[in-house]
Amino acid sequence: MKLDFPRYTERLGAVSIHAVQRIYELDSGKSKGFLSSHQTIKKFDYDEISNILHDMAIIIPVKEEKLKLLEGVLSGIPNECLVVIVSNSPRSPVDRFEMEVGTVRQLGRFMDKRLVMIHQRDPALGDILKKLGYDSILASDGKVRNGKAEGMVVGLLIARMYQKDYVGFIDSDNYVPGAVNEYVKIFAAGFGMATTPYSNVRVSWVFKPKVRNNSLQFSKWGRVSEITNKNLNALLSNITGFETEVIKTGNSGEHALSMPLAESLHYSSGYSIEPYEFVDVFEKFGGLFASQYPKMIEKGVEIFQIETRNPHFHEDKGRAHLNDMLEAALATIAGSKACPAELKESLEEQMAQLAETKSHRKTDYRKKYPIIEPINTVPGDDFAKELREKAETFSRFGGLR
Template sequence: MKLDLPRYTERFGAISLHGVQRVYELDSGFNEGRPASEAIRSVGNVEISEIERKMAIVIPIKGERLKLLEGVLSGIPHDCLTIIVSNSPRQPVDRFKLEKEALEQFNRFVGKNTLILHQKDPGLSDALKEVGYNSIFGPDDIVRNGKAEGMVIGMLLAKMAGKDYVGFIDADNYVPGAVNEYVKIFASGIAMSNTPYTMVRISWIYKPKVSESGLYFSKWGRVSEITNQYLNSLVSYYTGFETEVMRTGNSGEHCMSMKLAELLTYSSGFSVEPYEVVDILEEFGGILPTENQDAMDKGIEVMQVETRNPHFHEEKGEDHLKEMFNGSLGCIYHSKICPPRLRDKINEELRGREILQEGREPDMQRNIQSFKSVDIHQFAKILHDRAISFVHSN
């Protein structure tokens, strides 16, 4: 893959927030001694393959169409470990059973290394209790509903498998070729990074919408544009200079080094992706004290890379958008480093969109603690013994 080097970087404490980088070639060959341009980084096939072997791709799924899941599976490079964390209904139709059968049928032909687990499995909850990790439990002592909870389970499974990197791809993607590009971008971003604490976030070149006159290739999602605006305002408040560096606030498709992933706290609900950025700013921005001095010394890199493939995904309606607005802006509003005047603007934004009533605050989402201290060997042992839905196929 051939990408340009970051043209602009916003430095915030120990964090380097890189501006959006472009992809020039989806496959740049093997780079057998060919010199690279000063402005372009060519990441060869061998280098990408080596990183893919160390990477897990997590697919959180909740009732998405099986055809879409099969397409996503087909787009993930063969050497990556694929992890499906399902929260699909078990009754009246057992959707998880159908997902597992679709995966098994797919694997008869390709032999992909894959894990699948239902996040409501009591055996999973037992394993989490035994290792003292209960911040993703509901009142019934079972893992609660939520995409963030599924992502955290996926990260624990990736760590259990000894992977160095973990990426996330949503299950509602219509274009397998786009999925393949995302993973190549993840690997290329990691190859370009100068620190073991790295995050690579996807910026979609277009998010097409179906209209009466055909396809309209919009540049931004309706929520993403506003989330980015307020994340940039948060950065600008401390630097004193207005910025537009953050373009991927709601990017479900992103990747982290395990070294970074295990240090972060996470937010439940629809705030999970923007809260990752907020938490990085809080933890490593130099405003609040941190216990992670090694990461402060080596630095955090957040890369954003624009795809060549457009992002086709399922539309989920106005109610879903309102929940995303509330969660995304709410996690900025409730941040420990959010200044009062930015809180006022967020309140005004949500009231103007008729999402928030006068006198009310945005919902505060539950925080999910970091999993760095989890005894992963003990977790793996109990999970294998007690989780009925856990299947490892290859």
């Protein structure tokens, strides 16, 4: 892969937020070195990318996805990666989860890929986490809460169990396996450019096509992304005193974290997880408040945003789904300790307008989007032992134990 170095960087305390980077070649060849005097382009040899992928887990949260879409996503993930599928699909009246397991088992015979699957609401999983004192992810029934973020955090715990250095997240509703392949290699390129062990790589889609008037329209931004990015940039601008538009990936479902950073972050429930990562990084490492992580402050945190070459074709889940995503993002920013009063008022007005389209009941967003504790509070060896012994839905393929 060949891409440019960051052309511009916003800095907040120990946090560096790099402007969107452009890819010039998806495959820049096997040859070593770079036969040019350019100092603005970074080239990754195939072996460099492959070595990083060996240390990476790709987490796929699934809920009632079309099996053909799941097959396509799995086919696009490079073989070097460990794949962790966390499903929250219904088990009755038709057992969708068993259908997913059957699909993955059959594909696994031909792919020779290392795959792990678990159901998010496995009762044993909830019991294990409760026993280990990690109850911020649990619902009142003792099982892991419903929600995308909760599934992603379960995936993080499993990736750490297999001692992976990097974790990437891919949504399961992608129609283009080649785009999935590009996302994973973008993750690897970002980690290869990082100058700190604490890094976050976020995908910026070049286009998100929509069908309008029987033809494809290649839109640059969706409504939710545009509003989320605008408000995250407003938060950053208010903190620094200088207006900026550097953040372009506030709702990026396709993103990756180095494990040392992933272990240290809090996570916000449901669809608020992606924008909350920005908020949590600002609060922990932006020099705004006292930090419990002096080593990370010393090394710094880098956020990369890398634009794809493939457009992003995904399942259209309707306006209600988009409104839920937008509400989650706005509530997350408004709830930040760093959010100034004027911006908070603006965010509350935007949420009130959304509420008019849904219901007139006042919402307690702190209860609706609870915060999940960092996974570094979970004893890794104990979690692994208990999961292998007790979780009925914990399936492994490709020689994993």
